Structures are given as C-alpha cells and as structure tokens.
Amino acid sequence: MARTGRPRGFDMDEALDQAMHLFWEHGYEATSLSQLKAAMGGISASSFFAAFGSKEALFRTVLDRYAQTHGQVVAPLHDPALKPRDAVEQALRGSARMQTDPAHPLGCFVVLTTANSSPENRHLQTLLATERQRNRDGLRACVERAVARGDLRADTDVTGLATVLDGVLVGLATQARDGVPLSALDAGITAALGVWDAHAAPAAARKRKAA
Amino acid sequence: MARTGRPRGFDMDEALDQAMHLFWEHGYEATSLSQLKAAMGGISASSFFAAFGSKEALFRTVLDRYAQTHGQVVAPLHDPALKPRDAVEQALRGSARMQTDPAHPLGCFVVLTTANSSPENRHLQTLLATERQRNRDGLRACVERAVARGDLRADTDVTGLATVLDGVLVGLATQARDGVPLSALDAGITAALGVWDAHAAPAAARKRKAA
DNA sequence: TTGCTTCTGAACCAACCGATCCATATATTA
DNA sequence: TAATATATGGATCGGTTGGTTCAGAAGCAA
Structure with missing residues (x-):
C-alpha cells in the first residue's frame, strides 16, 4: 500500500532528531520556528505546518520520541x-x-x-x-x-x-x-x-x- | 548628603524583590520587560532603563541580591x-x-x-x-x-x-x-x-x- | 494523459521584543 | 529664585515572534 501523492522532500526521522536536539539544548520557548525549520533541512513554514501542525505539537511528538529512545x-x-x-x-x-x-x-x-x-x-x-x-x-x-x-x-x-x-x-x-x-x-x-x-x-x- | 534631583517614584528594594521573583519563577528569557515593569510598580520603560540600564543589567543586580540573601x-x-x-x-x-x-x-x-x-x-x-x-x-x-x-x-x-x-x-x-x-x-x-x-x-x- | 495528493516558496498577519528619545515634572543646593 | 540633577510619561524605533494562507510546482497511480 504505497502512499499516493508527492513524497516528502525531507527526511522525517532526521528532522525529528534535529528538532529534538534544538529543544534539548535551548529549551522549548527559546527554540524559534526559524531555527527549527533551518535545522530540519531548511523546510518552509508551510511544510512545517503541514507536517507537524504547530510548534507545540512538534514538541509533543519529539517528547514521545525521546521517551521511546534516550528516555528508555x-x-x-x-x-x-x-x-x-x-x-x-x-x-x-x-x-x-x-x-x-x-x-x-x-x-x-x-x-x-x-x-x-x-x-x-x-x-x-x-x-x-x-x-x-x-x-x-x-x-x-x-x-x-x-x-x-x-x-x-x-x-x-x-x-x-x-x-x-x-x-x-x-x-x-x-x-x-x-x-x-x-x-x-x-x-x-x-x-x-x-x-x-x-x-x-x-x-x-x-x-x-x-x- | 541627600541626593539631589527628583526622587524615585517607586520603592527600589521592593522592585528588585519583585523582579527577582519573576526571574526566579519564569527564568531570564521568559520574563518580558512589560512583566517586569508591571511588577515593579507599573513603572515606564524610560524609568526602567534609567534605573537599571537594561534587562541583563537588572538580572545581574538581582543575582547579586539573591547571592547576598537567599543564596547565603x-x-x-x-x-x-x-x-x-x-x-x-x-x-x-x-x-x-x-x-x-x-x-x-x-x-x-x-x-x-x-x-x-x-x-x-x-x-x-x-x-x-x-x-x-x-x-x-x-x-x-x-x-x-x-x-x-x-x-x-x-x-x-x-x-x-x-x-x-x-x-x-x-x-x-x-x-x-x-x-x-x-x-x-x-x-x-x-x-x-x-x-x-x-x-x-x-x-x-x-x-x-x-x- | 488524467486526477489526486502533497510539498514549496513567498507573502502576510497581529503581537510583542528590548531599547531609545524627548519634553516635562519634581526634588535639592546655592 | 536660579541652577542643577534626576525621574517620569509617552511616542516610537527596527526586528522577531509563532502562526497562516495561497497559488502553483512536483510526484505518483490509474
């Protein structure tokens, strides 16, 4: 069941890792959207919004990811x-x-x-x-x-x-x-x-x- | 040797305490100038800068104050x-x-x-x-x-x-x-x-x- | 090729950021 | 009273924030 439509232009796993590192180092609030976008392969704001919903939603996703990996x-x-x-x-x-x-x-x-x-x-x-x-x-x-x-x-x-x-x-x-x-x-x-x-x-x- | 010039319109000690509490609770960056001004007796921006120099200078002053009191x-x-x-x-x-x-x-x-x-x-x-x-x-x-x-x-x-x-x-x-x-x-x-x-x-x- | 989905770049928003300037108000000192 | 020194209110600066919208390009299945 291959997904239809244009495939994502960036590596989701790597993007989440980069976002995790930014949040990890600077904290939630001190990490800006532009930093996140830049670190996640230089994606655009609309790509960001489409893929993650919002800054807070991304943070929750990243937190889950952390809990499943390093947090173990x-x-x-x-x-x-x-x-x-x-x-x-x-x-x-x-x-x-x-x-x-x-x-x-x-x-x-x-x-x-x-x-x-x-x-x-x-x-x-x-x-x-x-x-x-x-x-x-x-x-x-x-x-x-x-x-x-x-x-x-x-x-x-x-x-x-x-x-x-x-x-x-x-x-x-x-x-x-x-x-x-x-x-x-x-x-x-x-x-x-x-x-x-x-x-x-x-x-x-x-x-x-x-x- | 009383100080000349118009006297300060707010209580410096109390203002520093309020600023300390704000920084203490929310951290340096998450504490905004408007919050500080409001907590310090509703002083204006010019009063703030005249009295403390800058947000960072205020923080250093507050840190000293903390070290001399609670930090003891x-x-x-x-x-x-x-x-x-x-x-x-x-x-x-x-x-x-x-x-x-x-x-x-x-x-x-x-x-x-x-x-x-x-x-x-x-x-x-x-x-x-x-x-x-x-x-x-x-x-x-x-x-x-x-x-x-x-x-x-x-x-x-x-x-x-x-x-x-x-x-x-x-x-x-x-x-x-x-x-x-x-x-x-x-x-x-x-x-x-x-x-x-x-x-x-x-x-x-x-x-x-x-x- | 025809649909459909998803991504992309650019423009845009209102709100807030820390900081500065200036004219004015109020005190002490001479 | 005049001179001096400090504080004040208000307007305003350029820049950034998180969040959104839109037209269109790019890729895939049928």
Whole structure:
C-alpha cells in the first residue's frame, strides 16, 4: 500500500532528531520556528505546518520520541522482573552515560527543556513534571519492593532513601550540563548506592523472608 | 548628603524583590520587560532603563541580591571555621528549607533561571554555571578537609562522596519545584549524610590524627 | 494523459521584543 | 529664585515572534 501523492522532500526521522536536539539544548520557548525549520533541512513554514501542525505539537511528538529512545534508560525502574537494586543501579548508570554522551546535548531533556517558561506554557511544564513524577514513583516502588522482599531492612526509611536516589537522578541533568565528567558521576552513583547497601538486610534475614 | 534631583517614584528594594521573583519563577528569557515593569510598580520603560540600564543589567543586580540573601544558605560550604560535616549538613538543610519556602518561588534561582536559553545569552548561562561550580568546589573542599582532619577515612572516595552531595544539592531545585515536601527532602538529606558517616573514621583514628 | 495528493516558496498577519528619545515634572543646593 | 540633577510619561524605533494562507510546482497511480 504505497502512499499516493508527492513524497516528502525531507527526511522525517532526521528532522525529528534535529528538532529534538534544538529543544534539548535551548529549551522549548527559546527554540524559534526559524531555527527549527533551518535545522530540519531548511523546510518552509508551510511544510512545517503541514507536517507537524504547530510548534507545540512538534514538541509533543519529539517528547514521545525521546521517551521511546534516550528516555528508555529509566525503564528498569518500572520493570518488576528486575531485582530492585539492579533496577535502580541500571537506571542511574544508564542515565549518567546517556546524559554525558557527546552525540547529543548534555543533560536530560525531561528536566531541562521546560525548566523555565512563560505562564502560557505551564501545561507543558506540568507535562514534563508528570514524567519526572513517574520516575520518582518508580524509585519509591523499587525501594518498597526491596523492603517487601527482605532485601532491605524493615526499618528502612523508604522516603529518605527514595528521595536521595531521586535527587541524584534529577541532579544528573545539571551536573552533566555543567560538564561534570561521566567518571565523577559514576563515582557519585556508587556512593549513592552505598546508602542502599547500608540498609541491606543481613543474608540471614533475606533467606528467612524468602522461605 | 541627600541626593539631589527628583526622587524615585517607586520603592527600589521592593522592585528588585519583585523582579527577582519573576526571574526566579519564569527564568531570564521568559520574563518580558512589560512583566517586569508591571511588577515593579507599573513603572515606564524610560524609568526602567534609567534605573537599571537594561534587562541583563537588572538580572545581574538581582543575582547579586539573591547571592547576598537567599543564596547565603550555601555559605557554610566556604566557612573553614565549621566542622566539614556540619558545613555540609547546614548547607543542604538550609537549601532545602529555603527552596520550599512559600514566601517566594520554589527551587533554586541559580539552577533554574537560565536552565534553558538562546545562544545569545550563553554568557549568562555560564555565569550561573560558574556559581554552581563554586558550590561543587566548596563541597569537595569540605570532603578533602574532613579527610585531612581525620574525620573521614583516608581511603574515602573523595570524588564520589563530593559528587553525590552535589547531586543532592542541585537536585533539590527540581524536586522542590515539583512539589516534593520539605519533610521528604530532609529525609533524603539524612540518608545522603549516611554516606558520609559510612566513611567516618573510627574515633581512635581521629584522635591519632589530632595528636 | 488524467486526477489526486502533497510539498514549496513567498507573502502576510497581529503581537510583542528590548531599547531609545524627548519634553516635562519634581526634588535639592546655592 | 536660579541652577542643577534626576525621574517620569509617552511616542516610537527596527526586528522577531509563532502562526497562516495561497497559488502553483512536483510526484505518483490509474
């Protein structure tokens, strides 16, 4: 079922990637239509409008794309098949590696693109805030699951542990953007996981729970 | 020596506070001159430029003001008279309390106001990045000093510990803005300080060092 | 070739951006 | 009162913003 009509004059995938990079680096509002058009193969305004609907619609498309690709680094948080500590470590290390990858702008799209915006774009701000809340909930769920499994002691401060891990996770965005090298971020993550291990239940308790 | 000439028709202090709140909440670029003028007592454009020089000059003035007031919460990091761990704890808890204070916008001015901006304002971005680096250096200095004093074990991973504390510190900005309550942030800080304590040297070693 | 679809370039819109100029108003100092 | 110094209101600058419309060219299937 080949599509009829004149084929698109630009590469859609590449255009979306370029748009993503612009939003990623400069944020939603600071990225102008002309920048987007220029970066997307120099397409015209009408092509832009026909293909994407509006600047905001493009942003939502790009956000989806990000979530399906780079954003997958936090997917382990929502995978109940993983051991909680492994899920957390994978999410943190994966985020650090992704956010310092020179192949694209530094830091995290979800944290940075609407960090500041005008009141008329509050709905976009809350859209990304919701996304961050998902990670926060995922981290907390991991900690709770670890306590339930007996991996962590029953008296573990769930809120405290989940909040540190979330702080480190969202902190990565600013640190990466500021040029903190991946090696330092990894060392920080190792230190943060030390908090987890400090609350680890003795093997005996874990066995007891498993039985 | 009273100043000659027609007196200002608006309260300078209050105007600067209002401008700070606008920048704080919406960021540098997303805050327009008309918003600023309206918030600063409905002053005219000429009054604005006569009093502050330009939007950017106003921003720098406001940034100084912030550093001298709210920003003082991180001053302990640079106070060698404090015990390193106390300095870190005071800075973290003070930041959390300040950033969740409903008397002004949530989060941290230094982290949020230029989180995203156009290329032509890169110098402002780097200005704030320098400020963040100061905190990063301060945290590292605290950790190094603690090792030198014998408070922390000699084999402590200085980079890892400093990075995790910095991550928590800059992470506060996003967490506070997302509405994470102060109680949770405080619990997170307690947990983060657990990393420090896990590297604490036994009292015997500390005494040996002091002798 | 005939339809049909989609893309393209150019022109256009009202609104807003930060910034500047000038004439006027209001205060202190001599 | 005269001289001086500063602040004010209002008009206005050129440029850019995001968003839209339209006539026509370009490609594909039948």
